[in-house]
Amino acid sequence: MFSELSRQLRPALIVFLALTLVTGVVYPLVVTAIAWTLFPTAAGGSLIVQEGVVRGSRLVGQPFDDLRYFWGRPSATGPFAYNASVSSGSNLGPTNPALIDAVQQRAADLRSAHPGRGTIPVDLVTASASGLDPHISPAAAQYQIERVAAARQLPAEQVRRLVEEQTEPETFGLLGEPRVNVLLLNLKLDELSAGTAVGQAAGEPANP
Template sequence: MKSHVRTAFTVFGLLTILTGAVYPALVTLIAQGVFPYQANGSVIMRDGKAVGSELIGQTFDIPRYFWSRPSATGPMPYNSEASSGSNLGPTNPALIEAVRDRTKAVREAHPDQSGPVPVDLVTASASGLDPHISPAAAEYQVKRVAKARDLKDDVVRELVRKNTEARTFGVLGEPRVNVLRVNRALDALNVKE
């Protein structure tokens, strides 16, 4: 009995050192050496200043930018300190009302579009930090962005295409457009002109 207790504490202590200290330290060491960009949050730098992470979405909701998906984080959307989904159930009136309001706003901002509104543009993501929209959601917004920036549709469409990722190996996940990257590309284009 007494020897079991001593053994239990010793084994726990040794395994704690091994799995709780040596293991994460070793992974960190190698990760920082081999993949420093990814290990530190895939942060995009401009002039030595961090302007965002390509993995963490930001709020975009004015005409000159591609809009990101609705975010359910509080107190502000895309609060990366408090990731959260809406957790609204499928029959919750609050969900249907929110979708109705968003759909209305999207339709009003895109009078030249008559087709269905891409679902991802009017539903909140799981993390509240989704950095992507679907290609359909981007295409839906191309004309509006082009108009707001006084650019040709095809110029904007080309930027979307450049910032679209296909399914991994052609099968995994879904095709997607990185909103921060495409919007930064738009800004860069305007600066050049």
């Protein structure tokens, strides 16, 4: 048996090295090269760069708690919400008292910030899987319109139109859920308030 094994050692080593070269070096480099040729912005993380400043990634959520902005979902990342270097969910179980307490606290905070609004959309009181969810549901955006409009002294109708513009439907009317990207919506809001359009979002220079 040991002589049989020793005869397999050379093939094991060489085949391993060869497949490592193909799948561990050539393959990722080829994917990178094609990605940066065809989709440079996406390959670089879909960064939003305005006037040389990275404002964020259009795919990664940011924390918002100012009354003038739409708020995203609760985030479980540490040590601060939406820390995109340590993605994490809450991992609280469905009967964990800590989950129920957190949901009740969030609901109370939302109610006091939005007096007179009815049912709170469930995505505003539950933590996302990644802690980086860039989206809220259209219901959650509509829930906040009056508060944001009042804080910015804008007509609610104008903010509502912006929310509708920023609402993405299900893909092909079939996949996923309708949603609103909170960071993009808030950047648009700032443009609206400033009254001047800020430079177009652009990708980072191609440099893999």
